[in-house]
Amino acid sequence: MFGLGPFEMMVIGVVAVVLFGANLPEVARQAGGMYREFRGRLNEVQREFRAAEYEATKAFNMDSNTNSSTDEDDDEPSEPSAPKFTPPS
Structure with missing residues (x-):
């Protein structure tokens, strides 16, 4: 975990007990609450970004569909013009 052996x-655990002593459960509970709140806000931001991405993709696809119907008079063929390969007999 995090590259720690x-x-x-064990050293981190001993330092935590020395620093916080009897308050260690309360400190851990507060840290858990802050982590839970952080994850909730991070998920909210991710949802907003996904919604914006969806709207942008939807708008781009609508623009592409309207442009493709007007570009049908291009000089490029829709299928390749090279002859098919026929193996020698």
């Missing part, structure tokens, strides 16, 4: 995790 068991010894480093």
